[in-house]
Amino acid sequence: MTTPPPQVWPAFRAKDARGLIRFLVEVLGFEETVSYGEGDRVDHAQLDWPEGGGVMLGSRRDDGGQWPVEAVGCYVVTADPDAVHARAVAAGAEVVREPYTTDYGSRDVTIRDPEGNLWQFGTYRGEPRRAG
Numbered sequence: 001m002t003t004p005p006p007q008v009w010p011a012f013r014a015k016d017a018r019g020l021i022r023f024l025v026e027v028l029g030f031e032e033t034v035s036y037g038e039g040d041r042v043d044h045a046q047l048d049w050p051e052g053g054g055v056m057l058g059s060r061r062d063d064g065g066q067w068p069v070e071a072v073g074c075y076v077v078t079a080d081p082d083a084v085h086a087r088a089v090a091a092g093a094e095v096v097r098e099p100y101t102t103d104y105g106s107r108d109v110t111i112r113d114p115e116g117n118l119w120q121f122g123t124y125r126g127e128p129r130r131a132g
Helices: 017-027 081-089
Strands: 006-013 031-036 043-050 054-059 073-077 094-101 107-112 118-122
Touching: 006 017, 017 031, 017 043, 017 054, 081 094, 081 107, 081 118
Parallel strands: 006 054, 073 118
Antiparallel strands: 006 073, 031 043, 043 054, 094 107, 107 118
């Protein structure tokens, strides 16, 4: 089995994440691959574009300023987020969240760029696409 190429996933926070998911799927044609959370809350959702790539999103929440609503966020797949962290620290970059393991098994780190955008590097490659 070959390893898939590196990927970049735009990430969004939404007031009404379930509504946004419905819009992206029903109106624009994305495919909902996975959604974690209870009730109206979405902790993490992956929507795939039929031609490749996709987006990740979740509900807005008070997370102590780690991810301001107005910031753009991108998730970048990497085999070694700890090495990215070490390089960022060596360069004096602002580390928003030190390396950690998510409840769904990804090893992640979050870094803010000079414009205030957030870049999350992690091992999560996304869920397999549904057949069909």
